[in-house]
Structures are given as structure tokens and as C-alpha cells.
Amino acid sequence: MPSIQPVITLSHVGLTWPDGTVALDDVSGAFGAGRTGLVGANGAGKSTLLRLIAGELTPTSGAVTTVGDVAALPQTLTLRTGTTVAELLGIARQLAAVRAIESGDVDVRHFEAIGDDWDAEARASAVLTEVGLPASALERRVAEISGGEAMLVAIAGLRLRRAPITLLDEPTNNLDRDARSRVADLVRGWSGALVVVSHDVALLELMDDTAELYRNALTTFGGPYSAWRAALDQEQAAAAQAVRAAEQTFRVERRQRIESQLKLAQRERTANKAEREKRVPKIVAHGRRMQAQVSAGRLRGEMESIEHAARLALDAAEERVRDDDGIRVDLRDPGVARGRRIAELVGTDRSYVIQGPERVALIGPNGIGKTTLLEGMLGIAGAERTVGGARGILHTDRVAYLAQRLDGLDESATVLESVRAAAPSVPPGEIRNRLARFLLRGDAVGRRIATLSGGERFRVALARLLLADPPPQLLVLDEPTNNLDLPSVDQLVSALRGYRGAVLVVSHDDAFLSRLGLDATLALDAAGRLTLVD
Template sequence: MPSLSSSLVFDRVRVVWPDGAVALDGVSGAIGTGRTGLVGRNGAGKSTLLRVAAGRLTPSSGTVSASGEVAMLPQRLAADPRRPVSWLLGVETALTALRAIESGDVAPHHFDAVGDDWDVEARAHTLLAEVGLASDALDRTVGELSGGETMLAALVGLRARAADITLLDEPTNDLDREARARVGELLRAWPGTLVVVSHDVGLLELMDATAELYGRSLSVVGGPYSVWRAHRDAEQEAAVRAERDAAQSLRRERRQRIESNDKLAARARVAHKAQVEKRVPKIIAGGRANAAQVSAGRLSTEMRGNEDAARAALDEASARVRDDDVVRIDLPDPGNAPGRRVLSLGNGEREWIVTGRERVALVGRNGAGKTTLLDSVVRGAAAVGAVRARASVEHVGYLPQRLDGLDDAASVLDAVCAAAPGVPVPAVRDRLARFLVRGDAVTRPVGSLSGGERFRVALARVLLADPPPQLLVLDEPTNNLDLDTVDQVVSALQAYRGAVLLVSHDDAFLARLGLDLRLELSDGRLIERAP
């Protein structure tokens, strides 16, 4: 039963896409007040669940109850680049009307639009300053902001709206360290109920509770991500022990049943032999035989019952043990010699040469030009300010931040086969299965995929390219990935026998890779930092 303080209650919510794919399969559960982090594997349906909760998607069956107004910031912010920044802040109508009045237009509808909000412009400047944006940003368009600045403006505008329940889907994707810190400060003082889908561990540690979407269940643990992870791990350790004990009990009951049947069979043979040899009177032998049969039947029934009970206990224990699939990334060997020159990076004062199998991270604030530099590297040469970069190898694999190189109308299989035209389709299917894209899923259009699923397909397209890339260029590769898949990406990149150039704001991810070089792009210059 949901508690009286529940803000969102889901009752057997089911969502089936037009192609028959099941996104949510009868999910039930409740989310309480305060700040809750929503976690789950890629493809579990977290974004879909938020859309249902916000009323943006009607479930195929089931119901959602909310304790007030619901506002949502989606993972992909569909903001028209021509709209003013005031639209992101939620004050466009009132601000436009106020400025019209100030310019001498006294039409009644302008006064209706302003209402009592005569300080709207001053309030808008305060909101912008709160997230580190200059006051002149109010008169700019969305297209003039970086992706991180757009997200910050939308977030602060949504907080000012102060809806009863706010849903945020991956709010720190694409944000640099400073911007992530600002998001953290916003969330600490967020009014009302807040539900955040994220794979950002630092952000999840700010939550009061952690909810997990797993199968048909939405379970909640009080405390941040670390508390939930410890709870889940302990729960699974106990479940594995219970499964092992139940399996031992079943083997013991089965062995005892077999031994009992053997003993009963031996007694029956002895009794039958005695009756045949007439060592006892026939009437007595018959009575003994009947008694033995009754006793054997009773014991056999008891033994079967014990074995059935042990089997049921094993089934129940096994059901509590997770059998999660994980992405298995097996990168091909591009044949890079350890000293082979792969990439050069320089700023006129110094040049850095990347060779063989080195891992290089490019860091810097949003808008510094990191993505521009990466995007240009794959085209042969790049320049951002005084920075120059050039790949020295022919085969470069590129995973862009926005994953916009995929054709939304194409099937998953067609999208991947296009990058490896010489690889047989069955082989591509087999490799896609390692990325958890199996069966009918390979025929789904790319546009129907979740953020994590889309990433896996984009990554498969890069890694299954024929011939294999000698240099991997990755822009924010952990965006949209569940934490178990991040583990697999780390392991794959550590074992990869080619060179890697990547942009990431995820310090924990970079620390695990064992970097050879970290460069910061700032004001059109490269600065070497400690790996």
C-alpha cells in the first residue's frame, strides 16, 4: 500500500509501442515526497515512466496518480533555437508584454499578460545569475547558448515555476564540472517533490531516497545511491546464499528419496522371496506384503512431498536472484604498433604526439570548443583558436555526443550493417547480441530507442566497423549509460589495442581508465593537466 505521503502512485502501468514492443509491463509502485533518484538498467523504461507521470504519454493500461501539478524536463530538450532565452525561463509572455508596455503600447492584453509580475525582468536576470549566465543572455536566442547553458537556463526556469512535482531526465548530461556543481546547488534547494533519472553518481548522492525500476516493480530505499547500492548488493548476496542452500536441500531430499526407494525395493524383494520359498505361512506373508506396501506408499508420498517442497523453495529463492544481462564489449585489434604515431595535438607553443595505444582525455568548460575539435579531427585536421590537431591514421571511429549520425528511420540492423558492409548479416546480429540488441529488436527503427539503447547501437556501429578503427574518438561516452554498462565500457577501453581520444566531464570514469595524458582546452589553448 502506498503511504499517505506518496507523490506519485503507479498501478499496473503498461506501455506498448505501435510496433508491439513493450516499454513498461505492468509497473506498480509509489514515489514519496522529497528528492528521489530513479535508477535502472538502460531500456528499463525510466524515461517512459516519467513521460507517463507527466501526462505526456498515455499508458496502454493502468493508472498514475499524482498529488499535484507535474512539470518535466526531458532528456532531449526540444528547444527551438530561434526562441528567446526568456522562453526557457518560462517568462517569455510576461516579459514581452512588459517591454511592449514600456515602449508605449497600452493594449489591454499586455496588462493581462503581465498581471502582477511587474518585476519579471529583474527576476529573470536573477535566475540567469544564479546559474552563472550573464544578464545579456536574456536577449539572446536558445541557439546562441551551448548545450550546457541551455540545460541550466531550463532548469532554473523550471525551479522558479515551483510545480508540486518536478521530473528531471538526465539533467547533467553534457554539463561541465562547474555546471554540474550548479545543478547540485539547484537540487539541494528544490521546492516540492523532485524525481531525477540519472547515471551521475554525484547527483544521485544528493537524493533523499533511491527508486529502482526493475521489471514490473518500482522499489524505493531511503537514502542516496550509495545506500541503495549497498542494500541491493546485500540483498543479492542473501538471495544467492538462499538459492545455494535451497539447491542443497533439494539434492538432499532427492538423495533421501532415492535411498528410501532402494531400501523399500530391497525389502520387497526379500519378502517376495520368502513368500515364494514358503518360509512363512501364506496368510502371514500376504499380510506383511500388504503392510509393507502401505508403509512404502506412505513413505514415498512423504518423500515426494519433501522433494516438491524443496523444489518450490529453490524456485522461490532463484526468483530473488537477479539474472541481469550485461553488455559484453569485445573490441577488435586494429594492429597499432606501440610507437606508431596516431594523433598530434598542439597550440603553437608545444606539440603532443599520441602513439599506439595511448588514452588521452580532453577536458574543459562547456563552450570551450572540445566537440568542435573532435568533430574536425575525424575529418582530417582541426583548429580551435591556436589549437591544431591531426590524425595520422586512416581508420578513425567517432562516437559523437549527440548521436545524431544515426538515421532515425533506419532499422538497428541496417544502421550497423552500413558501417560494416563486408561483414555477413548473421555475424552482425551475433555481435549486436553482445550489446543486448537481440531478436526482433534489431528490426526496430533507431528513432524508437531510449537514450541508452541508442548509445549501444551507435557504439556497436563504431566498434563493428570494417576495418576496425585505429583511433577511437569519443565525446561524452558515459552519457545515457547505466552504471553496469559504464563498467563494461571501462574494461573494454582498458583492453583496447588502439588509441583513444575522449571528452568527458565524468572524473570517476576518467580516473578508472588509466590516462596517459589529460589536456584542458581553455581560451583556444591546450594546457596539460595531471592525468
């Protein structure tokens, strides 16, 4: 059974975007006082639901009720590049007040801002040390630290805040193995109610309950992800068996109705022939035909009613079987010859040439400079050209880059405009068809990038990269499984394994990397050394 004592209650909640797109419709349910993992397919509305609970959005119908204050980790955290570390920790106001008092400003509002948090800076320094950052990092901005470091600092800040209810949206995105372990430790000892949206199965195993948002229905299961998954698989197996049984019954009833109609028709022809041969008076023959037609009509109606009932039973059984919608990824052949030099990674100790349709992974701890190395190689404005002496060299101009922060999108552009910019020669209708494979359909393609959730933004960025025309010879992917559900990751793996271009990927998702069929894995360290990992 799920945890008792609901701290979040949703009553017939609906949300419609200003352009008329329905995000959520008539969602009801509750979250308990323990730790709950919120799961669901890409596009189900999980992040939107968290934003409604946090009060960032106002429902267009229904109500959200919470018991106590709500603190939230947004999925789009790394896009807030101007936010300082102190703001991530939630102590910027207190620090400003302390410094104002130290400078001689004794306005009462500064003392009110501090309250009992005179040791806020000391506690923050301890947290920064725990996540591997110096105390001086309080004034640094998100743009100046790695995505993984920003995520850890923000989660640590939420722990410091100790709100009665905390919402975490994809908290292990961009985190290496050690950082994920730290998050797991934080979750195990979390005080207060916790709702976690994640595709990280290991994290979901730490939950007390599992809630699923599926087609605007919110259901809660008492147990972690594996127990919920096993129960769902069992339910779906039973539903599939029920469909097979209902199909068999429907076929039998339909065949019996057809056979019955054939027999009735044959009987009527035989009776008419007999009457003609016996020269039965017309009035008698007419009476007999009327009686036979009434009897046949009654039987026909009964058979049709039985068949209709069997059809309804089949429809009901099929409704219980899920047809989950996942992204579909098809990559065109970019025509890369096997001997073609595509790119080169130059370390302080060795170099590695990416040649032909190779798949290469670049790994290393958070903050070591993997993203910086990629952006320097790609010539992105403001990026350092070397990391501890390591650098990258391109030998092709047909490169597509999926950024970890997803900050390369024009916020004012629509989804359709954004993707068309990467494939200007492709007609809009064809772009729409291709976007449908990324679960971006109908009115959704007219929405502005600024209004999208993290998952939707990610799918737009992925679509821009994979639908580019002409197709890229090199795909550079920085944490490509962020925000993707497991079926979508399967699709991406399948597409990349069959891709006839080169792939350079940075990821902390070991399971994803192990399935790619990598040609090489290179580890980067702080001194700029590249180590070829067996």
C-alpha cells in the same frame, strides 16, 4: 520510511509501443512530496516512466495521477538543437509579448501572455549570468552552446517555473565539476516535489528517498542512494545465503529419495527370492507383493513430495537473487602498431601526438570548445576548424566518433539498419547477436531511432561505434558515460583498457577517467593552449 503525502501515483500502468514492444507492464507505486532519486538498470524504463508522468506519453493501461502541474527536463534535451535559450528558460512567450507591446501592439492576448512576468527578461538575464552566459544569449539556439551549458540553462528555467512537481532526467550529463556543484546547490534548495533519474551517485546522495524500477516493480526506500544500496546489498547477501541453504536441503532430500528407492528395490528382490525358496502359495505371495507395493508406493510418494517441496523452496530462494542484465562490450583488435601515428592535437603553445594504442583524455570547463575541437578534427560539416587557435589533425581514416549530442543517427532508420550501416559486411543475424549484448533484443531491433529513449539511443550509438567493421583505429568518445548505469560503465572501462587501438576521450566523469589507465591528460583553455596534466 519514504516521504509521506504522495504527489504522483501510478496504478497498474502499462505501455506498449506501436510495434508491439512492451515498455512497462503493470507498474504501481507512488512518489512523495520531497526529493526522490529514481534508479534502475539500463533499459528498465525509467525515462519512459518520467515521460508518462509528464504527460508526454499516454499509458496503454492503468492510470497516472499527479497533484499539480508537472515540469520536466528530458534526457534528449541536447537533441533539440533548434530550441532557443529563451525557450529553455520557459520565457519565450512572455518575451515575445513584451516586445510586441513595446513595438506598439497592444492586443489583449499579449498582456495575458505576460501576466505578472514583466520582469521575466531581467530574471532570465540574472540566471544566464549565474551559468556563465551573457544576457544576449537568449536568442541563441541549443546547437550554438555546449551540451553542459544547455543543461544548466534548462535546469535553471525549471527552477524559475517553480512547478509543484519537477522531473529531471540525467541532469548532470555533460556537466563539468563546477556545473555539477551548481546543480547540487539547486537541488538542495528546490521547492516542490522533485524526481531525479541519474547515475550520478553524488547527486543521488542529496535525495530524501530512493525509488527503484526493477522488472516492472517500483519500490521506494526512505533514504539516499548509499543507504538504499547498503540495504539492497544486505538483502542480496541474505538471499544468496538462503539459496545455499535451500540447495543443501534439496541435495539431502534428493539423496534420501534415491537411497530410499534403492532400499525398496533391494527389499523387493530379497522378498521375492525368499518366497520362491519357501515355495509360498501364489495367492499368498501375490497378496504380500501387493501389500509391499502399496507401502513402497506410499513411501516413494512421500519422499518425492518432500523433494518437490525442497525444489520449490530453492526456486523461490533463487528468485530473490538478482541476475542484473548489463551491457557486454567486446572490442576487436584493430591492428595498430605501437609506433603508428594516429592523430595530433595542436595547441597554441604545444602539440601532442597520439601514437599507437594510447588512451588520451581532453579536459576543460563547459563551453571551452572541447567538442568543437573534436568535430573540427573529424571534419564534421559546419564545425570550426580551430578553437582559440587549437586544432586537431588525423593520420588515419579509420575513426569512430561517439557524439555528445547523439545527433548523428538517422531518425527514420531502425536499430538494426543503423548498426548495419556501420558494419555492412556482417550478416544481420550476427548483428542481432551483437546488439543483444547492448540489451537491444527481439522486436527492439526493429524500432525506429526516433522512438527510442535517450538511454536506448545512446546504446545504439555505442553499438555502431564499437561494432564497426573494420574496427576503428581511433575511438573518439565525447562524454561516453552519459546514460550508462554503473555496471555498464564497468564493462566499458574494461573494454577500453584492453583495446589495442587509440582512444581520445572527453569526459567530466573523474571516476571514469581515473580508471582508464590514461597515457596522457590534456587540458584545453579559451586561448587554445594545451596543458599536459600530471
